Amino acid sequence: MGRPFVSELNIINQTFEWAKNVKLDFKEEDLQDILANPTYVIGSGGSSSACYLFSLLQHNKGGFCKAITPLELYYNSSSIRNSNVVFISASGKNNDILLAYKNAIQKEAIRIFGLCMKQKTKLGSLANNHSISKIMELACPSGKDGFLATNSLIANFAILARMFKSTITFDELRISKPEISTLQKFVANLHDEFTITVLYAGWSQPVAIDIESKFTEAGLGNILFADYRNFGHGRHNWFDKKKKQSAVIALITPTEKILADKTLSLLTVNIPKLKLSTSHSEASAAIDLLYKSFHLVAEVGKKVGIDPGRPGVPSYGSKLYNLSYKSLLDDFSKNKNDEAAILRKAKLTNISSITKSEQTYWVSLLAEFRKKMSTYKFGSLIFDYDGTLCTRDEKRKVPRQTIVHELNTFLSKGLILGIVTGRGKSVRETLQKCLDSKYWDRVIIGYYNGAEISSLKNDLAPRVSGETDPELKTIASKLNNLKYSGSAPTITLRPFQISIEPNDPTRWLYVKQRVIESVKALSNHDPVVVESGHSIDILSSTEISKLNIVSVCISECKARNLETGYVCIGDKGSYPGNDFALLTSPHSLSVDEVSADPATCWNLAEPGSTGVLASLKYLQSIKYNKSFFTLSI
8 A cells, every 4th residue: 555655755846846836726815714714624644734734824814723633523513603614635535524524514614615635526526515615626746645645745735825825935845965864863863662752833833743643654653742832841751751762853943943952952861852943934944844854754764664655554444544433423414404594593603502492482483484485475586696696706707507597497487586786787787698688678687786776678777877976975085085004995986875895805804894984974864884795885875775676576576467475585684784674575585694583584595505506596496386486495
């Protein structure tokens, strides 16, 4: 099993060069999503050290992250709903990573990301079914690792550095002849039954994790590890009691050089000592030390007569690796749809935090809402656009084909489709490209948050000129003159509203608060401010509302002898979301955020499905009749 370890080392620089240049499907918005919330990063075996590097990179950007194993994630299930979950796996196929992914989906993590060094993985296939997931699958040119993670790990380290915009400060991986000589001399002095204590701090921690992993997995020898100061709290006493078998390796970056030197100078006991040093900082230091540690592993392998790339695996080892514990985790055997809907509405993270009486209360309300939605007769279906029918990546494109197909199917039944958006002409042009023109007269568009209503066939709508509210002009002028931290937002003045969009997503939280506070301070009439996922609209009047489209859709239904009931679907149902008013309708569904009203605005999508995927599920649940439709959800 595996391949010679030396052959792995011989191609590492080719892998490193590839990892520095391969195109990544990872945008600035993805990074900001990761940094916005606490994160669990999950990996097993050799991937664990990459998880620790990910954690350091997130901490270095001001976020919070914890590296844990797949099984640990199960025991942290109560906090998943308030966290991101990231998976790092070379092949994306082992039982542990797949079960952990299913756990993260069922508990509805905020976002799920993943990194695999192989394409078309089982993990990636699972992620394609859930809109909260994004898995990067890359074809590492070195192929499958030997028994130990080597090339895939170097690739992971370099790619993670790029994801977090940490500069890699060298072109290739090197270890000098004097460093090799020092390694060999250290290894030669090791006792046959050695125990090495690895000391680390900061950016060398992932390397300490990896040394322990490789020595243990390949059966090379015993490894203990501690950071420099925790070592001083009793762990040093090992050397006093076990002098003969002991040795120490100090992983040193420029930051902790003085601390490392002082620590080693106090170890007067006569034992083998090795300083594994780097002149680089941050992620570059971790990559450099990782590469050098591989040579340590190779030298120790020679001493003990084990090739780390193919150490031999006992039969029970494969059985342990492939052990499936799905049946032990009863959460996986339960239908989680109702539980997810209740937790979203109750704003809670775990069903166990709800008393029996509360559970009865919510279960009853959910059943009542489902019955109301499945028995009522509807003639029109009203959607929000951005975040509901298209993702932020699709914003300037045509919605995905599956959505377009369902919308055209709906219209082919003679029903009324309403779409209400904060945008204007661009939505009309996009929908005219994808919806069948023979249905355009039955597609009602509410532009600029309902300020103007017109059918899709009207090429003159929306009006882009006309008298703009004088107060909006004043507010827009003052907003343009505000000082901002970093890049100023794009401020667009229209007849009915001001739209503010970020140019620098990393500063959006500050800019959003700056804008909202300024608007409240500048206006005498407290204009309406509504938020979408990544923009703010300031409306000129309280009479402007997405609900304005409802009366038009009802009139169209009456004119065509359709039932006048209507369903409203949006993504921002929680105040001050821009769909809050729309989703106060008695028959409304959310594909993301829900209001606190127990009578309406429920999110009944499957766990892990938000936005467009949730809208697709709702569309596919429609039951068509001659003059109406019902929803079976």
